[in-house]
Amino acid sequence: MSAFSDALSVTSSGLKAQATRLKIVSENIANVDTPGYRRKLVPFELQRDPNAEVQQVSAGRVDFDRGELNRIHDPSHPMADASGHYDGSNVDLILEIADAREAQRSYEANLKMFQQTREMSSGLMELLRR
Numbered sequence: 001m002s003a004f005s006d007a008l009s010v011t012s013s014g015l016k017a018q019a020t021r022l023k024i025v026s027e028n029i030a031n032v033d034t035p036g037y038r039r040k041l042v043p044f045e046l047q048r049d050p051n052a053e054v055q056q057v058s059a060g061r062v063d064f065d066r067g068e069l070n071r072i073h074d075p076s077h078p079m080a081d082a083s084g085h086y087d088g089s090n091v092d093l094i095l096e097i098a099d100a101r102e103a104q105r106s107y108e109a110n111l112k113m114f115q116q117t118r119e120m121s122s123g124l125m126e127l128l129r130r
Contacts, residue, residue: 004124006054007117013056014110017044020059021103029096035072035079037089039065039096065090 024042031037043060067090075084 004117004121008114010054010056011110011114011117013047013058015107015114017057017059018103018107018110022100022107024062025096025100025103028091029093029100032089032091032093032096034089035077036069036087037091038069039067039089039091041065 021042021044024040028039041063043063044057045060047056047058049056069090070088071085072088073085074080077086079086
């Protein structure tokens with residue numbers, strides 16, 4: 001039974017990590033037009049449990065993209081400087097949508113593995129009852 005619990009713990013850690021990634025991506029998309037907003041990045045880290053034979057993944061510390069902010073020319077904007085420019089965000093909507101799709105597909109793959117492991121475990125229990 002240990003292999004089933006290991007598989008469930010690995011897939012559940014993947015689900016949690018991808019859910020965090022989707023949350024960060026959605027925050028980036030929501031702030032695409034927010035002046036001065038810096039894109040958030042979330043790295044994944046391997047977690048090794050000394051009592052388990054498998055490694056799990058977790059979302060690391062959220063960091064900010066250090067790329068340049070877009071300079072937008074709009075003299076009527078309240079944040080515009082003397083030249084009529086202000087700092088926009090450094091969020092690229094196409095990149096965020098691609099990241100969201102990748103995270104969604106990874107989440108779905110982990111969910112499918114979780115479901116298959118549960119079905120296999122239930123099938124084994126059914127066989128043992130006979």
